Amino acid sequence: MSKARTPGGAMRSFSAWRLADKAKTQLTEIAEPFHLMWRFSLTSFAIISGVAIGLAWFSTRFLVNESLERDALLSAQFIQSIAVGEIRHHDLTGMKMGDVLSAERYGMLDAQTLANRQRARTEFLDHLANLPDxxxxxxxxxxxxxxxxxxxxxxxxxxxxxxxxxxxxxxxxxxxxxxxxxxxxxxxxxxxxxxxxxxxxxxxxxxxxxxxxxxxxxxxxxPVDLIERLERGRGLIWIATAIGGLIIYLGLFWIVLRASRLLAQQQDQLVANKTYGGLVEMSTAVAHSLRNPLASIRSSAELAQATPGQPAVRNINDIIAQVDRMADWVGELLQCLRPLKGEAESVDLVTSIHEALSVFWPRLDQLRIQTVLDIDGPVAVTSHRLLLGQVLNSVLANAIEAMPGGGTLHLTLQRNGPDVLLFIDDSGPGLTRQQQMAAFKSFYSTKQGGLGIGLVMVRQVMEHFGGHATLQNLSPKGTRASLRFRVEIQPFNRRTG
The missing domain is CATH 3.30.450.20 (PAS domain)
Structure with missing residues (x-):
C-alpha cells in the first residue's frame, strides 16, 4: 500500500517551489548591462570633435581677422606717413595730401608751390602704385x-x-x-x-x-606672404587642436574604461550575490526538508537489517550507504551556505599544513604519490585555525584526486611583501579552459557525485580574511592551486555573497 502524502511534506515542497521561483524572479529582475564604453565612445567622440572643430575654427578665424586687421593698420599708417612726409619734403606747409590730390586749381598759389604740389602728388601716387602685393x-x-x-x-x-x-x-x-x-x-x-x-x-x-x-x-x-603664414598658422592650430582633443579623448577613455571595468565587476558581483542569495534560501529549505526523510529511511533500513534471516541484506546495506552519502551532501551544503564565523587570528601556516597532510598520509602511500615540501616555518598568517584546516583539506583532496595513478604533490611557501603565497602543485592532467573558468562557481564539479561546493568554500574563507585563491595550469601538465595569505592581522569585512 502506498502511503498518503502528509500535509507537512506538501508544505515543505510548496515552500521549496516558492523559494526557487523567488530566486528565478531575482535573476530576471537584474537590469541589462549599461553599455558604458559604447555610449561613451560615440558621445564623447562627437562632443570632443565638435568642441575641437569649433575651437579650431574660431582660433583660425580670429588669427586671420587679427592678422588682416594688423596688416590694414600698418598699410594705413604707412600711407599716411608717406603723405605727411611728402607734404614736409616739398614744403607744402598748411596743405593736406587731400588738397594735393584734388584736381582743383588754387589761384593764390605761386608757380613754385604749384610745381611742388605736382611733384608731391606724383611721388605719392608712385608710392601707392608700387606697394607690395x-x-x-x-x-x-x-x-x-x-x-x-x-x-x-x-x-x-x-x-x-x-x-x-x-x-x-x-x-x-x-x-x-x-x-x-x-x-x-x-x-x-x-x-x-x-x-x-x-x-x-x-x-x-x-x-x-x-x-x-x-x-x-x-x-x-x-598679401601672399601673409597668406602663407596664415596657412601655416591655420595648419598648426588644426594639428594642435586635433592632438589636444585626441589626448583628452584618450585620457577620458582610459578613465571611463577603468570605471566600466569596475562597474562590470560590481555588476557581476551583484548577479553572483543575487544568484547566491536565491540558491542559499532554496538550498537551505531543501536541505532541511531532506534531513528528516533521510533519517527515517536510514532508521527503517537499520531495523530491517537487524531482522534475522533478512534475504535483502545487500540491498539494505546499499540503501544505508546511499542515505549516508546523501546526508554527507546535505551536511556539506549547509556548511557551505552557513555564514562564515570566526575572528581573524594569527595562525602558523606551516603547522596547519602538516596537520592537514597527516590526514592524507595513508592515501598518499596507497596511491604512491610522492610529497615534496619546500616550506620554512613558522609562518604566521591572518586566518582562523579551523577554517584554514578546511581550506587546506579541500585543496589537498582535489590535488590527490587528480592523481589516481600516482604522481608528485609539491607544496611551496613564498613570501611576497606583506603576503605569503602557498603553492600546491599536482602532476595530474590539468584543467581545461572551461574547468578553469568555472572552478570557483557554486555547484560546479567534475567529480562523479560531487556537489561542487569545496572550492567555493575555499575562496569564501580566503577572501573573508583578506586573501585570495586561484587555479592555473602548469607546463607541461599539472595544476597549481595558489593561496595568498596576509601576514599581519588586520580587521576585514566579510564580503557579501
Missing part, C-alpha cells in the same frame, strides 16, 4: 569720383551705392573687408591681374585739420 589702388574725391587709379579705365568714374566706401566717408576712419572672389556688382574691382587667393580691401581716409575727409584711398591687396 598690390592688385588695385584708387583715390576717390569727396563726391565719390575716381581721381586716380592704377587702372586708368576707372579714372573719372563715380561709384554709387558702395557700402564700404560710404562707411569710410561717413566715419572718417579706416574700413577693411575681405573677399574670396571678385564681386561683379563692384564696379571698381577691375584688377590689372587676377587674384590667386583671397584679397583684402582697405579704405584709408586723408583728412584735413577739422577731420573732414578730403580724399579716400582704396587699396586691394593680395
Amino acid at each position: 598690390l592688385l588695385l589702388a584708387s583715390i576717390f574725391s569727396a563726391n565719390r569720383e575716381v581721381i586716380w587709379s592704377t587702372n586708368p579705365q576707372l579714372i573719372g568714374r563715380k561709384v554709387k551705392e558702395d557700402g564700404p566706401l560710404e562707411a569710410a566717408f561717413s566715419s572718417g576712419g579706416r574700413v577693411s573687408a575681405r573677399y574670396d572672389e571678385v564681386d561683379p556688382e563692384r564696379t571698381e574691382q577691375q584688377f590689372t591681374r587676377p587674384a590667386k587667393m583671397f584679397f583684402v580691401e582697405n579704405y584709408i581716409p586723408l583728412l584735413d585739420d577739422q577731420g573732414k575727409v578730403l580724399a579716400m584711398v582704396e587699396i586691394y591687396k593680395e
Whole structure:
C-alpha cells in the first residue's frame, strides 16, 4: 500500500517551489548591462570633435581677422606717413595730401608751390602704385569720383551705392573687408591681374585739420606672404587642436574604461550575490526538508537489517550507504551556505599544513604519490585555525584526486611583501579552459557525485580574511592551486555573497 502524502511534506515542497521561483524572479529582475564604453565612445567622440572643430575654427578665424586687421593698420599708417612726409619734403606747409590730390586749381598759389604740389602728388601716387602685393589702388574725391587709379579705365568714374566706401566717408576712419572672389556688382574691382587667393580691401581716409575727409584711398591687396603664414598658422592650430582633443579623448577613455571595468565587476558581483542569495534560501529549505526523510529511511533500513534471516541484506546495506552519502551532501551544503564565523587570528601556516597532510598520509602511500615540501616555518598568517584546516583539506583532496595513478604533490611557501603565497602543485592532467573558468562557481564539479561546493568554500574563507585563491595550469601538465595569505592581522569585512 502506498502511503498518503502528509500535509507537512506538501508544505515543505510548496515552500521549496516558492523559494526557487523567488530566486528565478531575482535573476530576471537584474537590469541589462549599461553599455558604458559604447555610449561613451560615440558621445564623447562627437562632443570632443565638435568642441575641437569649433575651437579650431574660431582660433583660425580670429588669427586671420587679427592678422588682416594688423596688416590694414600698418598699410594705413604707412600711407599716411608717406603723405605727411611728402607734404614736409616739398614744403607744402598748411596743405593736406587731400588738397594735393584734388584736381582743383588754387589761384593764390605761386608757380613754385604749384610745381611742388605736382611733384608731391606724383611721388605719392608712385608710392601707392608700387606697394607690395598690390592688385588695385584708387583715390576717390569727396563726391565719390575716381581721381586716380592704377587702372586708368576707372579714372573719372563715380561709384554709387558702395557700402564700404560710404562707411569710410561717413566715419572718417579706416574700413577693411575681405573677399574670396571678385564681386561683379563692384564696379571698381577691375584688377590689372587676377587674384590667386583671397584679397583684402582697405579704405584709408586723408583728412584735413577739422577731420573732414578730403580724399579716400582704396587699396586691394593680395598679401601672399601673409597668406602663407596664415596657412601655416591655420595648419598648426588644426594639428594642435586635433592632438589636444585626441589626448583628452584618450585620457577620458582610459578613465571611463577603468570605471566600466569596475562597474562590470560590481555588476557581476551583484548577479553572483543575487544568484547566491536565491540558491542559499532554496538550498537551505531543501536541505532541511531532506534531513528528516533521510533519517527515517536510514532508521527503517537499520531495523530491517537487524531482522534475522533478512534475504535483502545487500540491498539494505546499499540503501544505508546511499542515505549516508546523501546526508554527507546535505551536511556539506549547509556548511557551505552557513555564514562564515570566526575572528581573524594569527595562525602558523606551516603547522596547519602538516596537520592537514597527516590526514592524507595513508592515501598518499596507497596511491604512491610522492610529497615534496619546500616550506620554512613558522609562518604566521591572518586566518582562523579551523577554517584554514578546511581550506587546506579541500585543496589537498582535489590535488590527490587528480592523481589516481600516482604522481608528485609539491607544496611551496613564498613570501611576497606583506603576503605569503602557498603553492600546491599536482602532476595530474590539468584543467581545461572551461574547468578553469568555472572552478570557483557554486555547484560546479567534475567529480562523479560531487556537489561542487569545496572550492567555493575555499575562496569564501580566503577572501573573508583578506586573501585570495586561484587555479592555473602548469607546463607541461599539472595544476597549481595558489593561496595568498596576509601576514599581519588586520580587521576585514566579510564580503557579501
